[in-house]
Amino acid sequence: MSRKSFSISNLLSLLVLLICMITATxxxxxxxxxxxxxxxxxxxxxxxxxxxxxxxxxxxxxxxxxxxxxxxxxxxxxxxxxxxxxxxLPDELSSNSFGLIRIKNPVTSLGCSNKEQLSLALNVTGRPFFLTGRNTLVAVGCNNKVLMTDVKSHIGGCESTCDVGSGQRGQNISCDGYRCCQAKIPSDRLQQIDIKIESLGGNTTKSAGCRVAFLTNEAYSPSNITEPELFYDKGYSTVELGWFIYRLRNMSVDTSCYSIIEGTSGWGYSNYESCICRYGKYLERSYRSCMCNGGYRGNPYLSSGCIDIDECEEAKAEGRNPCGKGYDCENIQGNLSCRKKSKTLAIILGICLGFGLLVIAIGAWCLYKFIRKQREMKRKKFLELNGGLLLQENFMSNEGNVKKTRVSSSKELEKATENCGGKPGDEVSELEWEKTAKYEI
Incomplete structure (x- = not known):
């Protein structure tokens, strides 16, 4: 192997090693x-x-x-x-300091089929997920008692019945006990919750029928809750979970994002910071949640993932001016700036327009002169080709010698010749006529 090939192979190996080191970092x-x-x-x-x-x-x-x-x-x-x-992803504009995911979670049921699910737990303990406070417990059916358990020192739930007059409203706009009920989860950031269905004791309803219960972040009311069988056939409800990153297992990689501690006001950062990372503790574990700052969009968990938004262009595409009449919108890093329209620009435009018209007028005049000159040259060339120039020169040379040629009448001729040539019309000799002819020079 030559020294040249050996050097190239070594260089390539070093380059690959460098790329691997950067990737690992x-x-x-x-x-x-x-x-x-x-x-x-x-x-x-x-x-x-x-x-x-x-x-x-x-x-x-x-x-x-x-x-x-x-x-x-x-x-x-x-x-x-x-x-x-x-x-x-976490979003500063919507005040979501944590990322969100929505999952499909099975419904708990009783009396709907032979495959009963009287108790169903949702457990994300030990993972970077938690139930958000936007979730509620919803129960549908008659003679239905639903409990939320496995919540530390808390037990919550609701009851629904189909007895006429028991919580029924003429225009029932909320699930407050008639055919459906709902209850907020006891606290935010729960990681475990269990749902159990029981029958109401002492109820006189002959047959309770199908009953279901489920956690969900969706809004329900008697207007969109019909029969519990429909929820049972669907088989699931959507539940909202928050997510974050535990600062363990080498996950606390340094970023260029501005860092603040949870609970502080956060006034220390400005719009020039493209992303923000909030740090805090949950269940004795430190966590981090990063987001793009207001005026930026993208993924804060990627290097240079938060990109500046051009608010002016977005507003223009929507057909609006965020600054109002008489002001121009100018995009700046992480925000926009409004500046009053300057009259100087209008003056400059007027001067430029006037100058432009002047240039056009001068150009048109020059073009006219050029065309006229071309026509004159063509006329002279035509005269040269047809002998007209010589005729014109002769005419110009005789013009100074011959003032005027006049044709006289017969009476004037008689008077001038004293009738010595005979009357007009008589034959006279050429010599006599020449003697009596009159020229005015």
Whole structure:
């Protein structure tokens, strides 16, 4: 092997090693271009991912499996074995300091079939997920008593009945006990909750029939709650979970995001900060939740993932001026600026317009002169070709000698010749005529 080939091979090896070192350093907040970004029409943003090397630290908490056994791709959050409805990143504008996911969770039922589910628990203990305060317990059916258990020192629930007059309203706009009821979960950021269905004691209803209960972040009222069998046939409800990143297992990678401690006002950062990371503690574990700052959009968990928004262009596309009449909108980093329209611009435009018209007028005059000159040259050339120039020169040379040629009448001729040539019409000699002819020179 030559020295030249050996040097090139060594150089390539060093280059590959350098790339691997850079990748190993930044692997927590980068994503491979080959990673699958969607499953079943649902976006899977980092730190979640499908396939090895596509989710944070290759940790199963953020692993998504795109299951296609049914013929249709279905995203499954592997750590809790639940089907995903959607994933959203923390958002400063919507005041979501945590990321959100929605999952499909089975309903609890009683008296609907032989396959009863009298108790059903949702448990995400030990994982970076929790139930948000937007979830409520909803129960549908007659003679229905529903309890939320496995909540530390808390027991909550609601009751629904089909007895006429028992909580019934003429225009029932909320599930307050007649055929359906609902209750808020005891506290925010719960990681475990169990739902149990029981029968109301001493109820005179002959047959309670099908009864269901479920947790959900969706709003229900008697107007969109009909029969419990419909919920049972559907088989699931949507539940909202918050998510964050535990500061363990080497997940606390340094970023360029501005850091604040949860509970502080956060006035220390400005719009020039593209992203913000909030730090706090939950269940004796430190966590971090990052988001793009107001005026930016993107993924804060990717390097340089938060990009400045051009608010002026977005407003223009929507057909509005955020600054109002008489002001121009100017995009700045993380925000917009409104400045009063300047008269100087109008003056400059007027001067430019006047100058332009002047240039056009001068150009038109020059073009006219050029065309006229061309025609004159063509006329002279035509005269040269047809002998006209010589004739014109002769005419010009004789013009100074011959003042005028006059044709006289017969009476004037008689008077001038004293009738010596005979009367007009008589034959005279050429010599006599020449003697009596009159020229005026």
């Amino acid at each position: 930044a692997q927590d907040f980068t994503i491979l271009s080959s990673c699958q970004s969607h499953c079943g029409g649902i976006a899977i943003p980092y730190p979640f991912g499908i396939g090895k090397g596509c989710y944070l630290n290759n940790n199963e908490w953020y692993e998504v499996i795109c299951n296609q056994t049914s013929g249709k791709p279905v995203p499954i959050l592997n750590s809790i074995n639940k089907e995903l409805v959607d994933i959203s």
